[in-house]
Amino acid sequence: MDTRIRPTIRSANAVLLATAAILLPFAAPSAHAADLTATEQCDQEAGSELDLERNRAFPAVATEDIRIGVALSACREAYNQNGDARTQFQLARVLDRAGEKLKSLQILGEAAQNGHALAMAMYGTRLVERGEAEAAFDLYQRAAAAGNVVAARNLAVAYRDGVGTRADGALAAQWSERAKTSKLQ
Incomplete structure (x- = not known):
């Protein structure tokens, strides 16, 4: 083999190896996703x-x-x-x-x-839109008791506006405060 070709092949191999080393970390996530x-x-x-x-x-x-x-x-x-x-x-x-x-x-x-708490809160909102406020209120109560912030907000509004229950300003304030102080974990 011509001695001038060997250094060119070595250089090409080095470039291929370097390229593979650079690209390998990017290939790993797709293998992991599989x-x-x-x-x-x-x-x-x-x-x-x-x-x-x-x-x-x-x-x-x-x-x-x-x-x-x-x-x-x-x-x-x-x-x-x-x-x-x-x-x-x-x-x-x-x-x-x-x-x-x-x-x-x-x-x-x-x-x-x-029993999925966020689903209960969101489905409750849909029930209110369909005129099923009492069923929605029940879902809000169950989800808020499980610690769901969205349900706690919805419950506060339900108590404030009398949606599915009687209006109760004190309970509305209580649930509003719980929703404000709750952290998403």
């Missing part, structure tokens, strides 16, 4: 910052930042596999973001029925 279960992918793509029950291994995702295609696929698969209350809530959240309002409402109702 190792996630459907539930974990759903958690990663649709976990709400307001959800005290969300999987803390993943950062919260703002509604406008939900990647609908990826989240919908993962959350539907997770829902079909185990359908726990958190997965139901997250699927409802993604469906709502995707514009599938009726399906979102149905699954949000499932999550609320299965």
Whole structure:
């Protein structure tokens, strides 16, 4: 082999190895993503910052930042596999973001029925819109007792305005204060 070609090959190999070393860390996350279960992918793509029950291994995702295609696929698969209350809530959240309002409402109702606190607070709001204020008030009470800030705010408003219960300024102030001093964990 020509002695002039060997240094060129060595240089090319060195450049390839350096490039591979630089790019390897960027390839690792996609390999890791392939190792996630459907539930974990759903958690990663649709976990709400307001959800005290969300999987803390993943950062919260703002509604406008939900990647609908990826989240919908993962959350539907997770829902079909185990359908726990958190997965139901997250699927409802993604469906709502995707514009599938009726399906979102149905699954949000499932999550609320299965005891997911944020789902109870949000479903309660939908019930008020449909004229079912007493049922909404019950959901607000249960979710607020579980420590949900959104439910505590909704309960304060319900007591203030007499929605689903009699108006009670003292209880409205109490729940408003609880909502203000609560921290999302």
